[in-house]
Amino acid sequence: MNFEQKIERKHTNSIKWDGHQLFKANPEALPLWVADMDFKTDEHIVEALTKLAKFGVYGYSFEPESYFEAVKGWMQRRHNWTIEREWIFSTPGVVSAVNACILALTKEGEAVLIQEPVYHPFKNSIQYNKRVPVINPLKLDGTQYTIDFEDFEHKIINEQVKLFILCSPHNPVGRVWLKEELKQMLDICLKHQVIVVSDEIHMDFVYEPNKHTVAVSLDDRYQAFVITLVAPSKSFNLATFKLSQLITSNKAFMEKIKHEYERLGLHGQNQFSIIASEMAYAHGDAYMDALVEALMTNIEWVKAFVATELPQIKVMDIEGTYLMWLDFKALNMKQKDLADFLMNQAKLWLNDGSMFGEGGEGFMRLNVATDLETLKQAFYQLRNTIDN
Ligand SMILES: Cc1ncc(COP(=O)(O)O)c(C=O)c1O
Numbered sequence: 001m002n003f004e005q006k007i008e009r010k011h012t013n014s015i016k017w018d019g020h021q022l023f024k025a026n027p028e029a030l031p032l033w034v035a036d037m038d039f040k041t042d043e044h045i046v047e048a049l050t051k052l053a054k055f056g057v058y059g060y061s062f063e064p065e066s067y068f069e070a071v072k073g074w075m076q077r078r079h080n081w082t083i084e085r086e087w088i089f090s091t092p093g094v095v096s097a098v099n100a101c102i103l104a105l106t107k108e109g110e111a112v113l114i115q116e117p118v119y120h121p122f123k124n125s126i127q128y129n130k131r132v133p134v135i136n137p138l139k140l141d142g143t144q145y146t147i148d149f150e151d152f153e154h155k156i157i158n159e160q161v162k163l164f165i166l167c168s169p170h171n172p173v174g175r176v177w178l179k180e181e182l183k184q185m186l187d188i189c190l191k192h193q194v195i196v197v198s199d200e201i202h203m204d205f206v207y208e209p210n211k212h213t214v215a216v217s218l219d220d221r222y223q224a225f226v227i228t229l230v231a232p233s234k235s236f237n238l239a240t241f242k243l244s245q246l247i248t249s250n251k252a253f254m255e256k257i258k259h260e261y262e263r264l265g266l267h268g269q270n271q272f273s274i275i276a277s278e279m280a281y282a283h284g285d286a287y288m289d290a291l292v293e294a295l296m297t298n299i300e301w302v303k304a305f306v307a308t309e310l311p312q313i314k315v316m317d318i319e320g321t322y323l324m325w326l327d328f329k330a331l332n333m334k335q336k337d338l339a340d341f342l343m344n345q346a347k348l349w350l351n352d353g354s355m356f357g358e359g360g361e362g363f364m365r366l367n368v369a370t371d372l373e374t375l376k377q378a379f380y381q382l383r384n385t386i387d388n
Contacts, residue, residue, distance in 0.1 A: 116357030169320030
């Protein structure tokens with residue numbers, strides 16, 4: 001486990017490092033955008049995949065019981081969440097699962113609630129499937145975001161919301177929701193019969209003293225209407241494998257969701273993905289602990305550097321995820337000019353805050369899951385450009 005070593009990812013078909021043309025980015029811009037990491041995954045995973053690759057026979061396959069045991073074990077050990085094997089359904093990515101839930105559990109024209117600024121595919125999933133996005137904007141108090149519960153309930157009632165997509169921990173604002181906040185939201189959903197899809201893909205990236213709570217684990221009554229989405233893809237840098245887990249004890253929901261995948265002919269599993277996931281969940285504890293520590297070092301470095309060298313930029317509190325949410329409003333630029341300035345003058349490829357919806361203007365999202373030298377390079381470029 002070496003999170004300090006720079007790994008050359010150029011010319012590996014990486015969206016982040018080689019996707020400049022694809023995404024019309026400046027070819028010279030240093031990429032600190034899309035949420036994957038520049039770190040090597042856990043050695044247990046590499047070894048198991050190597051063994052499978054060498055075996056050389058790659059026929060149709062399914063998940064062994066040991067995979068389900070590994071998922072259950074991780075959730076129990078790391079998140080104090082007891083689940084059963086029948087509650088787990090392997091899905092080809094969390095975004096596909098969000099879409100499948102929308103299709104399976106709502107009808108065209110029905111309202112789906114999200115809390116912007118938020119991971120932008122949520123809104124896309126709602127709109128692609130001809131449902132109506134309803135926004136409960138997060139409130140910004142200083143450098144921390146909170147929930148406007150009054151607006152949350154008001155919108156649910158007035159817009160007749162059928163489903164709420166929760167992002168926990170929250171991308172891009174970095175909140176790790178408190179138990180009380182989760183309870184308040186879920187109690188409102190329970191009261192008004194709103195189904196909750198809880199995207200907890202960032203659950204393993206939480207910085208002390210914050211603690212992640214799996215929303216559905218807070219109260220037995222929540223099991224009837226909450227679907228939890230998790231994946232080892234962020235935690236172990238396995239995004240290319242397209243594997244995630246949809247977890248719900250609601251059998252009727254499960255049947256309907258499985259049917260959506262069946263309709264598309266999406267059944268069967270990629271053995272590489274299954275093995276990588278099993279190894280991650282079964283043996284990845286030490287890797288995960290060391291990774292969180294390395295990310296904390298990077299985050300602390302950014303905060304210290306910005307405080308002394310870039311007072312124009314405000315860093316929002318980051319309790320979880322490896323995505324920092326930076327406020328550039330003091331530069332007084334229009335969003336388009338800000339994006340252009342960062343990409344073409346500072347030569348930094350960040351995520352434009354406006355893509356995350358309401359409240360995203362004036363912000364940029366920075367991915368700190370890279371070696372510290374690369375991160376420092378990015379901030380030197382930024383400081384020098386702003387100074388000039
Ligand atoms: C909140 C959230 N959900 C889902 C995803 C993507 O999941 P997947 O690649 O499994 O579709 C991301 C990736 O950045 C994310 O931040």
